[in-house]
Amino acid sequence: NAGVTQTPKFQVLKTGQSMTLQCAQDMNHEYMSWYRQDPGMGLRLIHYSVGAGITDQGEVPNGYNVSRSTTEDFPLRLLSAAPSQTSVYFCASSYSRGGRYEQFFGPGTRLTVL
Amino acid sequence: DAKTTQPNSMESNEEEPVHLPCNHSTISGTDYIHWYRQLPSQGPEYVIHGLTSNVNNRMASLAIAEDRKSSTLILHRATLRDAAVYYCILPSNRDDKIIFGKGTRLHILP
Numbered sequence: 001n002a003g004v005t006q007t008p009k010f011q012v013l014k015t016g017q018s019m020t021l022q023c024a025q026d027m028n029h030e031y032m033s034w035y036r037q038d039p040g041m042g043l044r045l046i047h048y049s050v051g052a053g054i055t056d057q058g059e060v061p062n063g064y065n066v067s068r069s070t071t072e073d074f075p076l077r078l079l080s081a082a083p084s085q086t087s088v089y090f091c092a093s094s095y096s097r098g099g100r101y102e103q104f105f106g107p108g109t110r111l112t113v114l
Numbered sequence: 115d116a117k118t119t120q121p122n123s124m125e126s127n128e129e130e131p132v133h134l135p136c137n138h139s140t141i142s143g144t145d146y147i148h149w150y151r152q153l154p155s156q157g158p159e160y161v162i163h164g165l166t167s168n169v170n171n172r173m174a175s176l177a178i179a180e181d182r183k184s185s186t187l188i189l190h191r192a193t194l195r196d197a198a199v200y201y202c203i204l205p206s207n208r209d210d211k212i213i214f215g216k217g218t219r220l221h222i223l224p
């Protein structure tokens with residue numbers, strides 16, 4: 001298994017540009033989520049999904065959209081990038097909701113918005 | 115999610131055991147206790163989790179208080195590679211948001 005994969009690894013955007021951060025998992029996990037981590041800080045939940053077709057907002061959803069059309073993929077869209085969105089973005093997945101199973105994290109995407 | 119409280123930082127000597135505490139006084143009966151760690155410049159990785167009983171795996175042990183209001187992650191013999199930020203979180207089936215706090219930064223002294 002490849003586990004949780006994220007692309008790209010690094011990205012530089014200009015203010016106002018849009019882009020999609022890709023996340024995929026090959027473990028047939030129901031639960032997927034996106035976090036951001038600002039320098040020296042902890043992880044903050046952006047959006048999460050408990051299954052294909054179901055998404056919901058986390059702690060800091062503004063400026064981001066998600067969709068979950070398949071079990072495997074959970075892309076994160078930045079609609080109009082702002083310097084405040086400069087961060088490292090982590091995708092995570094778990095077999096099911098509720099905490100019975102551990103979460104697996106991807107390697108992260110380092111995003112800089114100029 | 116129920117809140118967790120962890121010390122901001124801890125130090126330990128190499129090759130000695132480390133006990134990382136976590137308080138979660140508002141935990142509910144269905145909340146699991148999970149521990150993750152994040153090595154420098156890497157994504158978080160799973161360490162261990164449990165519900166009521168103490169748990170052991172190849173990485174660590176998890177000791178859960180009888181009233182479940184606190185838990186302790188035990189690294190039996192710390193190495194320099196264990197220097198990381200350790201997060202204690204409480205995923206719940208009442209609320210699907212899995213929230214991370216600031217964690218404990220563990221420094222290992224050679």
